[in-house]
Amino acid sequence: MGYHVEIDKKSGFCSGVIQAIRCAEKALEGNKKVYSLGAIVHNNEELRRLQEKGLNIIRHTDLPTLPKDATVLVRAHGEPPSTYAQIEQHGLHLLECTCPVVLKLQKKIKQEHTRIKPHNGQIILFGKKGHAEVVGLIGQVGGDALVIENETDVNSLVFTGGPVSLFSQTTKNPEHYKATAHQLRKTITSRGLDPSLLTVFNTICAQVDNRHEELAHFARNRSLILFVAGKESSNGKVLFQTCKSANPRSYAIENPEGISQKWFRSGDTVGVCGATSTPLWLMEQVAETVRNMP
Numbered sequence: 001m002g003y004h005v006e007i008d009k010k011s012g013f014c015s016g017v018i019q020a021i022r023c024a025e026k027a028l029e030g031n032k033k034v035y036s037l038g039a040i041v042h043n044n045e046e047l048r049r050l051q052e053k054g055l056n057i058i059r060h061t062d063l064p065t066l067p068k069d070a071t072v073l074v075r076a077h078g079e080p081p082s083t084y085a086q087i088e089q090h091g092l093h094l095l096e097c098t099c100p101v102v103l104k105l106q107k108k109i110k111q112e113h114t115r116i117k118p119h120n121g122q123i124i125l126f127g128k129k130g131h132a133e134v135v136g137l138i139g140q141v142g143g144d145a146l147v148i149e150n151e152t153d154v155n156s157l158v159f160t161g162g163p164v165s166l167f168s169q170t171t172k173n174p175e176h177y178k179a180t181a182h183q184l185r186k187t188i189t190s191r192g193l194d195p196s197l198l199t200v201f202n203t204i205c206a207q208v209d210n211r212h213e214e215l216a217h218f219a220r221n222r223s224l225i226l227f228v229a230g231k232e233s234s235n236g237k238v239l240f241q242t243c244k245s246a247n248p249r250s251y252a253i254e255n256p257e258g259i260s261q262k263w264f265r266s267g268d269t270v271g272v273c274g275a276t277s278t279p280l281w282l283m284e285q286v287a288e289t290v291r292n293m294p
């Protein structure tokens with residue numbers, strides 16, 4: 001039949017992921033043994049490509065077992081200080097690939113903690129509990145931060161009466177963050193506290209922030225959307241929801257094998273897009289598969 005297919009030009013790796021992958025590829029060229037603490041990118045296809053070049057994915061518990069000259073890559077999400085201490089303690093080489101945006105946020109949270117702690121202050125982080133970036137962020141303040149995942153979590157917070165500083169994980173949905181900040185201010189007021197105690201820091205990555213609007217626009221203007229992302233990608237889950245709200249005929253797939261012919265209607269205009277962890281080559285494969293569909 002042959003469908004009209006377009007790839008969203010704005011989809012694909014963010015600068016943080018590009019930098020981490022380049023960093024890994026450069027180290028692998030030197031035939032170094034490179035061990036990435038966790039998946040360098042939440043995309044199995046891209047991971048496989050890097051693993052074929054010699055990249056090893058490890059967990060924190062593997063650090064003591066690595067050979068002495070091993071190079072440990074800290075991925076774009078960043079790590080808490082305890083990880084750096086462990087790398088040093090085991091005599092391993094550090095390959096620092098934390099995204100500069102995340103590094104800046106880590107520093108900011110630490111500074112803010114130092115500023116408000118003497119006034120009985122509290123740091124609140126809007127993010128996914130247990131997510132690597134969140135672990136790295138709260139690690140900057142020795143875990144002295146409250147993590148909330150949604151507006152409902154706000155209700156269970158216990159305030160100390162001091163300043164409250166709210167931050168967001170870099171890849172959260174900007175609208176949800178706004179709603180959560182609003183709910184937090186309302187809750188502080190309803191508990192008889194001064195709402196000016198709350199400071200909201202806009203820490204969603206600009207590359208993610210803009211993506212929601214751009215993606216919604218792209219999805220609205222196509223009759224069918226194929227959203228390509230790894231199942232593990234937290235950014236992928238958030239961006240897919242944006243697609244789905246803009247166009248109910250949006251389908252999430254990991255690779256071309258995930259495409260179902262049942263989704264298509266005659267004359268469909270098909271949009272292919274993805275998360276900040278989706279490689280362009282994979283979106284191209286998906287587009288090509290659709291173009292060649294009978």
Ligand code: SF4
Nearest residue numbers: 014016099101170205
């Ligand atoms: S989404 Fe933004 S903060 Fe996160 S890795 Fe990419 S560039 Fe960095």
